[in-house]
Amino acid sequence: MGHTCRPRRAHFATIHRLEDSIVPYNISFISLGCAKNQVNCEQMMASVQAAGHTIQAQPEGADVVVVNTCGFLQSACEEAIDNILEMAELKRAGQVQKILVTGCMTQRYKQDVLNELPEVDGILGTGSYGDICAAIDEVMGASGLRPCHLGSIHTAPQDGGRILSTPPWYAYLRIAEGCDNHCAYCVIPSLRGKYRSRPMEGLLEEARELADAGVKELLVIAQDITRYGTDLNGEHQLASLLRELCRLDFHWVRLHYLYPDEITEELIDTIAEEPKIVKYLDIPIQHCNDGILKAMNRRDTKAELLDLLTKLRARIPGLVLRTSLITGLPGEGEAELEELCVFLRETKIERAGVFPFSPEEGTRAAQMDHVDMEEARRRAELVVDVQSDIIDAYNESVLGTEREVLCEGFDSQAQMHFGRSYAESPDIDGRIWFDADREVEPGTFVTVRLTGVMDGELTGELAEE
Template sequence: MTVKVNITSLGCAKNRVDTEVMLGLLRDAGYEITHREEDAHVLIVNTCGFILPAKEESINTILELVRFKETGKCQALLVAGCLSQGYSDDLAKELPEVDGFLGPGEVPKVASIVANVLQGKKTIQVGQPDFLYDHTMPRVLSTPFHYAYVKVADGCDNRCGFCMIPNLRGPFRSREEDSVFQEVQSLTERGIQEILLIAQDTTRYGLDRYGEFRLPQLIRRLAPVDGLKWLRLMYCYPAHFTPELIEAMAAEPKVCRYVDLPLQHADDELLRSMNRRSSVAEIRQLVKDLRANLPGMAIRSSFIVGLPGETEEKFQRLLDFLEEMRFDRVGVFTYSREEDTPAGRLRDQVPDEVKEERFHRAMALQQAISRSIQQEWVGRTIPVLVEEEVSPGLYRGRSEREAPEVDGFIELKGKDLMSGQWAKVKITAADDYDLMGEEINEPG
């Protein structure tokens, strides 16, 4: 009998790449991949352990899948990823239904671990989180066929005061440039048109391996690859965003006029307490330089409200900064107190009800800013990558200003369009986060 395996991937795109590698390794070991949980003999959850809501989602997903051991074909349930790395011993005690745990460093062993648990051998394999995939490893893509994530590095050395990632993913380690190039080349040969470069700290790429920030050189090498239409940068730590990187982005038309730039706050004292390495003045100058050199670019950022020591005055500085900067896309998160982090040990924690109130105030402000920016696009004509048909003659797609999965979309009327096809679209309307338009067939 062929053993069928299903993997549920939670959390960020970096975790998704690990999931795709595990799927590739299992496929090559003779297992059949199924998208139907009820048909799987082996269920794997690749978990996220970044903040409390992510941990809760991971636990709830595990509990939901346990039922397939009673009502489905499931013979083994495994928990992988960051939650296993940080809490496997506790989880093994609390969740006896789980047959095995493996950390991010054990990804290459997934096939043998599955074989062991199918033989009734419960296992916990959580070593050093030092795995780094390369272009020679198999991947089963879980994204639509026209885009893919490429992880250029793993781990993190920044040690932000609120963050457990260095404990869960290990120190920062870059892939070889040749390996990234060969993977991108292979993906485009398979029809991938958009590559999203990702890491815990994408702008740090190369420093550990080559002694210098090498993302500009990598961009220049990847941009000419045949078949590549868009190259998108995600998870860019602001302190490592060099003038050379801005220059490389501006020089390469295939680089999306888009950047994901997590800034976290806009109060210098809080930034220092978080061990962030940029001041508000430096961040303001970086945004100014990006917009001057890449006109029309979309900037996505994320901010944390309710950090220890965040007074009403400091929170107001964040609101003023948002109003001043007018970022195209913003994610706001309430601070999650994590054990084994400097911020978690601080005494001046903000009450949960205050965090929640500040979250809603920040989101309401950004919603109004986003609505205003969106309206500015009405009447313009832009190229759109079609993603899916939602009903006859009605499609969803993205321009270079929208990253998949995290941003809004463009809803367009058209005819006989296919997923992965490009359309010329005139924007006719806008709401807070999405645009609406119509396909036009005019020349030019």
């Protein structure tokens, strides 16, 4: 089951009531995939609410369930189909009237969704999120239309109101849409369009409202945040944007994702100098072998990656790195796999998501010679073993130190509070578990003395303040 979008609060009075939405309906949203997709879902919820409809957390009893899909990998499409079929069961039981499917899977497989999933009452592609209210009216109308909204993925508006579905203490700020990197294994450019930065003025207005609403951790996101602004005036503007964001009332500013070939000296200085920017950088490298990187249309070499990581470690004290790695890529043999493992041991990248290569339909890499999925998974497991040793050593190295932790709740079974430090990003990394002799409210920053490790996650105790 996917992430049910639970409405929290509305932002940005830029969406007006749609007068042609005559009948109010109960609408439920399920959002799958990445944080960028979640922002799209939050924008759709705001549009729906502004049109006079009611948003409910659970799908049971909804007039329309909107399943916002991911289509990045086949596994994501399978998850989306499972969710759609689960909603179809509720529909057959009379607990849901209509099902709308939006997002990347519909953009990628629009005709297949319409032909193979008769339970679906309408679809919206990634260029048509703004048409959600019209689609609701169409599927609920007497004419029984089966809407298919597929607007341009290169010009779709990015701004608009949001109803946040994250906990009150953090929120995402999407600063750009699309991607121009065209990695050989990736379908994102064909699903999200060309890279489009949002103007800084609008971003800062949105960020101010988030800060005023009590958001303490702002996660700056895009498929590639390092290129921010280059499509507007040819200049890298991320460092300038970050300096402005740090003037606002956030406690932490976190960055996802930075592509290694576009990390400028100015950006490194800004990250190092601004105390609100957490010293945690998510830099997807995918591999380290020069031949594989070139075949994948990556613009780095192993030497350049090593130089960058060394420079970042030297200039940003306490830096924690996260990356994404793919095993079984075209051109990878046992020697290249061992090279990747040695690279990890040398660079000691603290956190890594390791994925077996998935030959995605429509990508150049799918046409190249590669190992089968079973072998790619075996290799992924080997890399995960290497990465486990690295994180174990890192956890041991920080025991006895004190960390600022953002408390996110209390687990009644474990009888411990849990939260995150700067070194853990929400929904990606693990938690820090800690004992406290008093109740700690979620959303509160506390100091925790790290004393142990439990199932790979750090544990500690509330330090005297």
